[in-house]
Amino acid sequence: MVVGELTEEVQMVVIGGGPGGYVAAIRAAQLGLQVMLIEIEDIGGVCLNRGCIPSKALITAAEDYAKGKNGNVPGIDHVVTLDFRKVQEWKDSVVTKMTQGVDMLLKGNKVRVVKGEAFFVGPQEVRVMTDTEAHNYHFTHCIIATGSRPVELASLPFGKRVLTSTEVLALGEVPKRLAIVGGGYIGIELGQAYAKFGAKVTILEGTPSILPAFDPSITRLIGRSLKEWQVEVVTGALAKSAVESADEVRLTYEVNGEEHAVSADYVLVTIGRRPNTDELGLDAAGITLDGKGLIPVDHQGRTSVANIFAIGDIVAGPALAHKASYEGKVAAEAAAGMHSAVDYACIPAVVFADPEVAVVGLNEDEAGKVYEKVKTGRFAYGANGRAVSMNAANGFVKLIADEESGVLVGAQVVGAEASNLIAELALAIEMNATLEDMALTIHAHPTLPEMVMETAEAALGTPIHMLKK
Amino acid sequence: MGVFQFAFPELGEGIHEGKVAKWIVHEGDYVREDEPLAEVENDKAVVEIPSPVEGKVVQLFFSEGAVASVGEPFVSFETDAVTSDANEEVPKTPLEDAGFATTVHEVKQAEAIEVSGTRTSPAGHTNQSAVATPDIAATPERVLAIPSVRRLARENGIAIEEVKGTGEHGKITREDVFAHLANQDRDNPAISKSENVELPAKEAVTKLVFDTAQEEIVPLSSIRRSIMQAMVKSKFSAPHVTMMDEVDVTELVSFRNEMKQVAAARDVKLTFLPFIVKALIAALKKYPYLNAELDEENGQIKLKKEYHIGIATDTDRGLLVPVLHHANHMSMWELAEQITALSAKARTGKIKLEEMRGSTASISNIGSAKGLFFPPILNYPEVAILGVGRIRETLLRKDGEIVDAHMMALSLSFDHRVVDGAMAQLALNEIKAVLAEPKRMLMEV
Numbered sequence A: 001m002v003v004g005e006l007t008e009e010v011q012m013v014v015i016g017g018g019p020g021g022y023v024a025a026i027r028a029a030q031l032g033l034q035v036m037l038i039e040i041e042d043i044g045g046v047c048l049n050r051g052c053i054p055s056k057a058l059i060t061a062a063e064d065y066a067k068g069k070n071g072n073v074p075g076i077d078h079v080v081t082l083d084f085r086k087v088q089e090w091k092d093s094v095v096t097k098m099t100q101g102v103d104m105l106l107k108g109n110k111v112r113v114v115k116g117e118a119f120f121v122g123p124q125e126v127r128v129m130t131d132t133e134a135h136n137y138h139f140t141h142c143i144i145a146t147g148s149r150p151v152e153l154a155s156l157p158f159g160k161r162v163l164t165s166t167e168v169l170a171l172g173e174v175p176k177r178l179a180i181v182g183g184g185y186i187g188i189e190l191g192q193a194y195a196k197f198g199a200k201v202t203i204l205e206g207t208p209s210i211l212p213a214f215d216p217s218i219t220r221l222i223g224r225s226l227k228e229w230q231v232e233v234v235t236g237a238l239a240k241s242a243v244e245s246a247d248e249v250r251l252t253y254e255v256n257g258e259e260h261a262v263s264a265d266y267v268l269v270t271i272g273r274r275p276n277t278d279e280l281g282l283d284a285a286g287i288t289l290d291g292k293g294l295i296p297v298d299h300q301g302r303t304s305v306a307n308i309f310a311i312g313d314i315v316a317g318p319a320l321a322h323k324a325s326y327e328g329k330v331a332a333e334a335a336a337g338m339h340s341a342v343d344y345a346c347i348p349a350v351v352f353a354d355p356e357v358a359v360v361g362l363n364e365d366e367a368g369k370v371y372e373k374v375k376t377g378r379f380a381y382g383a384n385g386r387a388v389s390m391n392a393a394n395g396f397v398k399l400i401a402d403e404e405s406g407v408l409v410g411a412q413v414v415g416a417e418a419s420n421l422i423a424e425l426a427l428a429i430e431m432n433a434t435l436e437d438m439a440l441t442i443h444a445h446p447t448l449p450e451m452v453m454e455t456a457e458a459a460l461g462t463p464i465h466m467l468k469k
Numbered sequence B: 001m002g003v004f005q006f007a008f009p010e011l012g013e014g015i016h017e018g019k020v021a022k023w024i025v026h027e028g029d030y031v032r033e034d035e036p037l038a039e040v041e042n043d044k045a046v047v048e049i050p051s052p053v054e055g056k057v058v059q060l061f062f063s064e065g066a067v068a069s070v071g072e073p074f075v076s077f078e079t080d081a082v083t084s085d086a087n088e089e090v091p092k093t094p095l096e097d098a099g100f101a102t103t104v105h106e107v108k109q110a111e112a113i114e115v116s117g118t119r120t121s122p123a124g125h126t127n128q129s130a131v132a133t134p135d136i137a138a139t140p141e142r143v144l145a146i147p148s149v150r151r152l153a154r155e156n157g158i159a160i161e162e163v164k165g166t167g168e169h170g171k172i173t174r175e176d177v178f179a180h181l182a183n184q185d186r187d188n189p190a191i192s193k194s195e196n197v198e199l200p201a202k203e204a205v206t207k208l209v210f211d212t213a214q215e216e217i218v219p220l221s222s223i224r225r226s227i228m229q230a231m232v233k234s235k236f237s238a239p240h241v242t243m244m245d246e247v248d249v250t251e252l253v254s255f256r257n258e259m260k261q262v263a264a265a266r267d268v269k270l271t272f273l274p275f276i277v278k279a280l281i282a283a284l285k286k287y288p289y290l291n292a293e294l295d296e297e298n299g300q301i302k303l304k305k306e307y308h309i310g311i312a313t314d315t316d317r318g319l320l321v322p323v324l325h326h327a328n329h330m331s332m333w334e335l336a337e338q339i340t341a342l343s344a345k346a347r348t349g350k351i352k353l354e355e356m357r358g359s360t361a362s363i364s365n366i367g368s369a370k371g372l373f374f375p376p377i378l379n380y381p382e383v384a385i386l387g388v389g390r391i392r393e394t395l396l397r398k399d400g401e402i403v404d405a406h407m408m409a410l411s412l413s414f415d416h417r418v419v420d421g422a423m424a425q426l427a428l429n430e431i432k433a434v435l436a437e438p439k440r441m442l443m444e445v
């Protein structure tokens, strides 16, 4: 130990202030623990500062602009102008409002926030470095929530014009041409938003389909919509290199062995994210990573070292903010001695594309492997009064149930407000609701959720607003 | 590669130890998960203990013929499946490893790229439909139970999969969890309910066989069910402690004998209970924390200003607790009449719900069944319950003389969250003082 080095005693240390870490810190404080939260950058993590929140603000602005320009309802004409800098200022103000809110909540719960980079020096001790000093903390419990960062391709190193989602969210002006490597949800969301602002967007996807984890019936609708926004999608494409020059970047890629190139103002590389677990000194704590760089944990989020927990993007499962928060609560409760466990039936997932995509539980194929027989129902937005009167008749709701019991096991929604519609379906799955339960629940008219009731009836064979084939 | 120590697993409900009959593996052997390690014998059966992990056997902690207890180190392995078992408990979802930019697959790819340094790489794999989609086929059907019931089971240390669901399609209800708990308590009173974060033991391979023909199945009545729930709730929410003591009630016995004729003239059945109610109220008045309710949510204790005394009453259908509302305003005669009336109603099933509600403290009398001392379970959320045992005649040394005496057994249970032992004993002393000297009852009214 260096002379003069002090070690302070803390009951609970949380490393990382994202939706996993700050939620864990608040819950631990609510349960009476004395909590310290260490964050190297900004409270709110990726989600609030450079992920979910800013991207959704830009997507809303792009949608507003596009609706203004192209008109939503016939007969209403607008003269629309775009001051993108102001849009960015507004987006930043949204982020500030949300992160300040989190600051206030942490303060109100008496969570002590410490700025700096944390790493382990032992199974019960972390060191926190700032530019000027280092300080050690000895803890009883620790929750690691350090999140993830964008994966860099060796062939396309990040530079002035080869960017991550963080820089693309913060562009000062709308690029004329934007090339995107990666047709996952971040690529699609940002690509479509910039296309609505007027950029010429090209998306390169390595597999045969964009959003490859989703059913073809879903990706077809998104593909069609991308085409309408003049987004060029190239599938089966291998990005090979990017050459930056003073005012553009030239991206070379291969399809079926043939070489192609596209020039753009910027290239966004969004092929996935890697866990921030490599610089944490986990060896010193006695924690071993799995082959994917993730931290193995048990059903409470406990690592192989019993007083250290890990949550969020650094453990197995989908990298989503709401999953991180759920795990954060469980880990904090477990540390406080409660018998909580990660025990969900489903996690909803949303793509804020146009139209929106939201899925929860099993899809039809997956359900078929678990249950002997599966019953499905499908209902089109076009047959719903509210959808049509919103001028949003594009999309569908699909329910998947175990035929024997009628219990809902999965759902998919594509269309306006899918992100909100999915909540009822997640609750239905957790509550073991059957198709009948959903069909017999009165849904207000005229609303989009009426489609849930109608889809359940369709699955049961008696839809009112749809003719049986 | 880490060393994993496997603790001797539970072989079945209530079985805490077993004799190592035979080792199937030896130190240095390589075993796969689920391969048998040893044959273990207990008084019911011989079972095989399966390996929880794949790896090399480093050490066997027992020799053949030795007896191992649950939790003791049994076998250690060199393995890289350090938390594999624990991991299995994390529910796999279809989203896992799927399109949500999981950190998983892409990273591998990127690492591979960095290592090889080649400049060919697939663009945009935000997912890996071609790769490792979770093994859905192997995912068992999830048992039906809503989140709050799952939590209830966890909090009571029960694996939800083990609960028998009585709801539609085998759905597990709150009541099923309570029923499971009650069964567990009966079969297995000593097992601690605490959740084990160590590797869960694999189930022993050989299932124990019980002779079910010897059992009679009695469905639970609704009263039995609510007794069950109330008891479980009380026992698991309020840590309670019982003080036991005896009091010389010789004077009270003769006083009551005197009063018997007066009572008969009034057509009242005079038992000892009205006196005990009076004595209890005297103590509750002096120690108000015993006539109280803990409001955990708001972090406060409510001291009750009225004294509604519950009288635990044994009926053919099970235990009922009719309440003497405002017992502090009743004369001894009124108490005696009320007790007789309420217990008759309870026994004939004519008692109304409101006559069994609102008690602030209770009395449980086991004396009439010749019981002596016992730790009564609180009538939750009350803080105190007085258990009354039989009065026995005995010889007592008093002021240097041996005298005949009647001794009454008292057991006072209290919620230790609200009241500490010293106060409870002081309250019990007060009850004793009043019962020992019935004249004091005149002063207490």
Ligand SMILES: Cc1cc2nc3c(=O)[nH]c(=O)nc-3n(C[C@H](O)[C@H](O)[C@H](O)COP(=O)(O)OP(=O)(O)OC[C@H]3O[C@@H](n4cnc5c(N)ncnc54)[C@H](O)[C@@H]3O)c2cc1C
Pocket: A015, A016, A017, A018, A019, A020, A021, A038, A039, A040, A041, A042, A043, A044, A045, A046, A047, A048, A050, A051, A052, A053, A055, A116, A117, A118, A119, A145, A146, A147, A148, A165, A186, A276, A279, A280, A311, A312, A313, A314, A319, A320, A321, A322, A323, A324
């Ligand atoms: C563009 C984009 C859009 C997204 N949209 C959505 C969406 O719509 N919905 C959704 O659910 N998810 C979305 N996500 C994913 C979501 O942001 C993440 O899943 C979520 O932020 C993970 O939370 P976390 O707490 O695990 O980690 P993070 O949010 O990554 O937070 C980790 C924090 O730890 C800090 N940290 C790291 N190392 C250290 C250290 N050594 N010491 C101290 N601090 C450290 C980091 O600075 C960071 O603030 C999006 C992501 C991106 C990039």
